[in-house]
Amino acid sequence: MIYTTRPSLPEYEDYCNLLRDLWDSRCVTNNGKFLLQFEDRLKDYLRVSNLISTNNGTNALMIALELLEMDEGDEVITTPFTFVATVSSIVWQRYRPVFADIDPHTFNISPESINEKISDRSKAILPVHVFGNPCDVESIDEIGKEHSLKIIYDASHTFGVRLLDKELYAYGNVSTLSFHATKVFHTIEGGAIIGPEKNLIDRARMISIFGMNDDDDRTINEVGINAKMNEFQAIMGLLNLKDLHERHSHREDLYNRYLNELNGLGLQFQQLSPDLLEYNYIYFPILLRDVKETEFLIEELKKAEILPKRYFYPLISDMEPFRIFYSDTPVASSVSKRIVCLPLHGSLSLEDQSKVIEIIRCNL
Ligand SMILES: Cc1ncc(COP(=O)(O)O)c(C=O)c1O
Incomplete structure (x- = not known):
C-alpha cells in the first residue's frame, strides 16, 4: 500500500536509550526533564519566545479559545474547509462558528468573505493556514483591528513554515500547532500554543495544568484542563527535531x-x-x-x-x-x-x- 502520510520515526535504539533514563528516574510526566529540553529546542527551532507544548493540537485550540474570554453564543468566524477539530473546539466551548468562504487558489479563508460575515456578535476569527500555506495575515490583521476581533490561527500544518518579513506566529493573538503522527514533525500526539504576548501564553500553561501554577498544586487560579505533554512524547519530539x-x-x-x-x-x-x-x-x-x-x-x-x-x-x-x-x-x-x-x-x-x-x- 502507498499511503498519503506516514509517521517518520527515529532510530529504535535512540528512542530506547532515552527511555532507559526515564525508567531509572520514574519521572514519566508532569514537566519532566525531557519536556523542558524539548520546549527549549522547539522555541529555538521555531524562533519564538512564548510557547507551551500540549498533549495534542485539539486541546491547544480549546485552550486558545478559552484564553479569549468570550461569552456563550459569541460568534467565531472560521473556514468550513478544515479538519473537524478546528470547528468542534469552537462548538465544544459553546461559541458559534460562522463559516466564511475560501479563496479558490490558496484554499485559505477569504478576507472579503470574513468581512461579509461580521455581525454584532462576532468576537473572533479562527483562520487555518491550510496545508501549511500562510493565510493573508496582513488583511486578516487589519480586519481584526478594525472590528476589535481576536484572532486565533489554527497553524496545525505550519511546522517549519516561515515568512519573508515577519515570523508567522507574530500574527494573531495565538497560534496553535499539531504534532500528530501524520504531520511533518510529530510527538506521536502533541501540539503547541504560541503567541506574541507572554502573559497570554503563561495563562495558557496554567490552564493546561488544571489551572495551577507550575510550582504550587494547592492553589487553583481558574478552571483548567489537563493538556500536558508527557515524557514519551517529548522524547519522540527531541529525536524527531534532529534529522x-x-x-x-x-x-x-x-x-x-x-x-x-x-x-x-x-x-x-x-x-x-x-x-x-x-x-x-x-x-x-x-x-x-x-x-x-x-x-x-x-x-x-x-x-x-x-x-x-x-x-x-x-x-x-x-x-x-x-x-x-x-x-x-x-x-x-x-x-x-x-x-x-x-x-x-x-x-x-x-x-x-x-x-x-x-x-x-x-x-x-
Ligand atoms: C487543521 C487541523 N486542526 C486541528 C487538528 C487537530 O490536531 P490533533 O490531531 O493534534 O488534535 C488537525 C490535525 O489533525 C488539523 O489538521
Whole structure:
C-alpha cells in the first residue's frame, strides 16, 4: 500500500536509550526533564519566545479559545474547509462558528468573505493556514483591528513554515500547532500554543495544568484542563527535531517532482503565498475538474494500492453535528468535492511516487 502520510520515526535504539533514563528516574510526566529540553529546542527551532507544548493540537485550540474570554453564543468566524477539530473546539466551548468562504487558489479563508460575515456578535476569527500555506495575515490583521476581533490561527500544518518579513506566529493573538503522527514533525500526539504576548501564553500553561501554577498544586487560579505533554512524547519530539533537514529536502524533491510531472494535465495546484521564505511541503493537493473525474481517479489509484486522501471532504458545515451552523460557501463547497491529497511523506520512495504519477497520467 502507498499511503498519503506516514509517521517518520527515529532510530529504535535512540528512542530506547532515552527511555532507559526515564525508567531509572520514574519521572514519566508532569514537566519532566525531557519536556523542558524539548520546549527549549522547539522555541529555538521555531524562533519564538512564548510557547507551551500540549498533549495534542485539539486541546491547544480549546485552550486558545478559552484564553479569549468570550461569552456563550459569541460568534467565531472560521473556514468550513478544515479538519473537524478546528470547528468542534469552537462548538465544544459553546461559541458559534460562522463559516466564511475560501479563496479558490490558496484554499485559505477569504478576507472579503470574513468581512461579509461580521455581525454584532462576532468576537473572533479562527483562520487555518491550510496545508501549511500562510493565510493573508496582513488583511486578516487589519480586519481584526478594525472590528476589535481576536484572532486565533489554527497553524496545525505550519511546522517549519516561515515568512519573508515577519515570523508567522507574530500574527494573531495565538497560534496553535499539531504534532500528530501524520504531520511533518510529530510527538506521536502533541501540539503547541504560541503567541506574541507572554502573559497570554503563561495563562495558557496554567490552564493546561488544571489551572495551577507550575510550582504550587494547592492553589487553583481558574478552571483548567489537563493538556500536558508527557515524557514519551517529548522524547519522540527531541529525536524527531534532529534529522528534520534531510526529511525536509526529500519532501521538497517529491513536491517539485509532482509539480513537474503532473503539469499540463488540466489539474489545479495550490497557490502558495508569495511571502514565503520557507515552506514545509506537508501535503500535495491536486484539484480536479469535477466530482466524476475526482471519484474516478481515486478508484483507479486504489486499484493500484495507492490510498490518496480527500482532505478536506466533506466540508465541516455539511457534517451532521455542524449542519445547524450551515452557511453557503460556494467556493469551499466546490474545492472540497474536487480535492485529493497525493502521497507525500519522508519515507516515500521515488519509485512509489512514479507509480502514483503514472496512474494519474494514464487516467486524465
Ligand atoms: C487543521 C487541523 N486542526 C486541528 C487538528 C487537530 O490536531 P490533533 O490531531 O493534534 O488534535 C488537525 C490535525 O489533525 C488539523 O489538521
